[in-house]
């Protein structure tokens with residue numbers, strides 16, 4: 490697995506102050522994608538064990554972070570590797586929330602065991618491909634109207650998709 494990018498502090502990919510990991514690789518090929526250079530699984534730097542532990546240390550010792558967001562690419566194409574890293578994060582800092590972006594729809598995502606496991610570790614999943622015809626720059630944390638902010642805990646508890654209604658950043 491490669492890491493396309495890393496932002497130690499951001500307020501743009503979820504609520505509060507978040508560290509953002511951009512995981513290389515995406516096969517959705519959405520027309521109008523904001524980051525086509527991240528589609529290659531070889532883009533960026535190898536996410537070596539050393540680099541994983543370095544970022545894990547940075548994140549878990551940061552006193553002001555509210556959480557971590559996985560972006561891409563699409564982290565769910567590298568679900569098993571991401572799961573391992575997120576499990577370590579969860580163990581060290583259970584107070585931090587985990588958000589993840591994916592081009593899969595949630596219902597599609599959970600049919601794959603490895604992707605479902607990563608999904609269960611998340612608090613919020615922003616799902617669905619980017620659809621240019623549905624583009625809406627006023628939406629918080631997503632680019633097109635078909636994408637949903639899914640409250641994973643509530644969705645798992647009720648076995649019904651529960652979305653978050655955030656109207657402003």
Ligand code: SF4
Pocket residue numbers: 515516517518519522523524525527561562563591592593617618619
């Ligand atoms: S899912 Fe995201 S990264 Fe992948 S092609 Fe679509 S917009 Fe681009």
